[in-house]
Amino acid sequence: MLSVSDAEATILQLVQPLDSRRHTEVTDLLAANGRILASPVTSHLDFPHWDNSAMDGYAVRYEDVRDCSEEKPVVLEIIEEIPAGVQPKSIIQSGKAARILTGAVMPDGADTVVMQERTRREENQVFILTTPKPKEFVRQQASYYKAGSQLLPVGIVLNAQELAVLAAVQCTKLNVFRRIRVAILSTGDELVTPETPLQAGQIVDSNQYTIAALVQQTGAQPIMLGIVRDDPAALEEAIARALTQADIIISSGGVSVGDHDYVEQILESLGGKIHVRSVAMKPGKPLTVATFPPSSPLSSSPLYFGLPGNPAAVLVTFWRFVQPAIKKLSGLAEGWEPKFIKARASQELRSDGKRETYVWGQMRLRDGIYSFYPASGVQNSGNLINLAQTNSLAVLLVGQTLVAAGEEIQVLIQ
Numbered sequence: 217m218l219s220v221s222d223a224e225a226t227i228l229q230l231v232q233p234l235d236s237r238r239h240t241e242v243t244d245l246l247a248a249n250g251r252i253l254a255s256p257v258t259s260h261l262d263f264p265h266w267d268n269s270a271m272d273g274y275a276v277r278y279e280d281v282r283d284c285s286e287e288k289p290v291v292l293e294i295i296e297e298i299p300a301g302v303q304p305k306s307i308i309q310s311g312k313a314a315r316i317l318t319g320a321v322m323p324d325g326a327d328t329v330v331m332q333e334r335t336r337r338e339e340n341q342v343f344i345l346t347t348p349k350p351k352e353f354v355r356q357q358a359s360y361y362k363a364g365s366q367l368l369p370v371g372i373v374l375n376a377q378e379l380a381v382l383a384a385v386q387c388t389k390l391n392v393f394r395r396i397r398v399a400i401l402s403t404g405d406e407l408v409t410p411e412t413p414l415q416a417g418q419i420v421d422s423n424q425y426t427i428a429a430l431v432q433q434t435g436a437q438p439i440m441l442g443i444v445r446d447d448p449a450a451l452e453e454a455i456a457r458a459l460t461q462a463d464i465i466i467s468s469g470g471v472s473v474g475d476h477d478y479v480e481q482i483l484e485s486l487g488g489k490i491h492v493r494s495v496a497m498k499p500g501k502p503l504t505v506a507t508f509p510p511s512s513p514l515s516s517s518p519l520y521f522g523l524p525g526n527p528a529a530v531l532v533t534f535w536r537f538v539q540p541a542i543k544k545l546s547g548l549a550e551g552w553e554p555k556f557i558k559a560r561a562s563q564e565l566r567s568d569g570k571r572e573t574y575v576w577g578q579m580r581l582r583d584g585i586y587s588f589y590p591a592s593g594v595q596n597s598g599n600l601i602n603l604a605q606t607n608s609l610a611v612l613l614v615g616q617t618l619v620a621a622g623e624e625i626q627v628l629i630q
């Protein structure tokens with residue numbers, strides 16, 4: 217039985233990120249939202265493109281207005297009005313000024329903007345009432361970004377902030393990593409689909425939906441293969457097919473020690489190499505992880521996660537191991553590791569201390585302090601009811617049997 221940290225290290229070492237030269241596709245700007253950039257972006261544009269005014273006021277020569285006040289205003293002749301979007305026509309000589317609006321291009325000869333609240337206008341004259349700072353309220357060309365330097369690196373997620381930059385530099389076609397394909401299958405004779413009336417002894421295959429949603433939330437593409445009976449031949453056929461159509465295959469159920477737990481033996485009969493057979497964690501102990509030789513020279517070798525059937529075990533093992541693996545595989549340059557933050561236990565937490573124990577519940581922020589509230593009801597890995605509205609997992613380490621209320625704990629967040 218591997219420790220959680222050894223299992224995590226083993227799994228993440230198995231993951232080879234997508235190749236930014238081969239596994240990419242081109243998308244439009246908005247379609248790129250949430251995708252991972254596969255080529256670095258630079259621009260031939262300076263930002264700002266030219267010196268422009270940060271205020272509604274007057275463009276002047278600093279030399280003219282370096283010593284003025286309400287009592288001793290400097291009077292300048294207004295020779296041009298420059299709204300935003302217009303190319304200035306005049307050159308500001310000494311004793312002259314231009315009326316300028318926010319965002320408008322600075323006229324040649326001017327180097328400073330006096331905001332209008334610090335002036336008085338009389339027809340075509342402007343009275344400057346306070347001495348400005350040199351170059352005040354001028355947004356200098358290239359002061360934000362110099363044309364040709366790197367703008368966005370490979371391996372970042374493109375969110376609204378990045379799309380703003382990409383739109384501004386007129387980068388309308390983006391090279392992004394293709395989405396990871398994740399095949400999902402559930403094993404068990406007791407399983408039926410949500411639409412099927414339940415007979416005695418049957419339950420709904422809820423894991424299929426949990427995993428598909430988690431895969432989508434992780435930015436990958438779920439391929440839902442449905443339910444496979446507890447029949448070795450059927451399972452072998454389903455897994456063999458899944459191996460040819462996905463980067464990652466996730467099954468749930470059939471990985472423990474029961475008479476109908478066939479997953480492990482089938483993975484081996486299909487040429488899989490088992491790297492993880494069980495982990496000293498609760499829930500999630502029978503987690504099974506295997507790799508397979510590439511199904512063709514072009515495809516990378518698929519990674520197989522055999523999650524335990526218990527619904528809470530599915531959530532915990534996905535959050536703890538599968539999500540970081542998908543993120544690393546997807547081309548993210550960094551930030552694919554699981555995120556733990558310190559929090560206070562809102563009430564006491566207990567464990568038998570034998571396995572690293574994950575308590576599901578809610579992380580809440582109160583007065584700047586994170587507190588963890590365990591889900592009410594039974595913390596049994598077969599209980600999916602109280603998984604609803606959870607957003608985090610508190611961790612009790614091996615040997616840690618009690619966490620007192622108020623004590624600091626590590627909490628895994630999404």
Ligand SMILES: Nc1nc2c(c(=O)[nH]1)N[C@H]1C(S)=C(S)[C@@H](COP(=O)(O)OP(=O)(O)OC[C@H]3O[C@@H](n4cnc5c(N)ncnc54)[C@H](O)[C@@H]3O)O[C@H]1N2
Nearest residue numbers: 402404420421422423469470471472477501524525526529
């Ligand atoms: N004698 C022992 N029994 C068990 C052990 C053990 O070490 N010794 N391990 C226990 C632990 S820990 C876990 S976790 C479970 C996991 O076993 P499996 O991966 O083989 O899961 P199944 O037996 O197929 O199902 C377990 C449980 O979950 C329900 N299930 C299965 N698939 C789904 C699904 N798609 N959606 C919803 N619920 C599902 C299934 O009905 C069972 O109730 O083994 C323990 N046993």
Ligand code: MOO
Nearest residue numbers: 499500501529597
């Ligand atoms: O590993 Mo399990 O503790 O029942 O999910």
Ligand SMILES: [Mg+2]
Nearest residue numbers: 470472474477
């Ligand atoms: Mg079983």
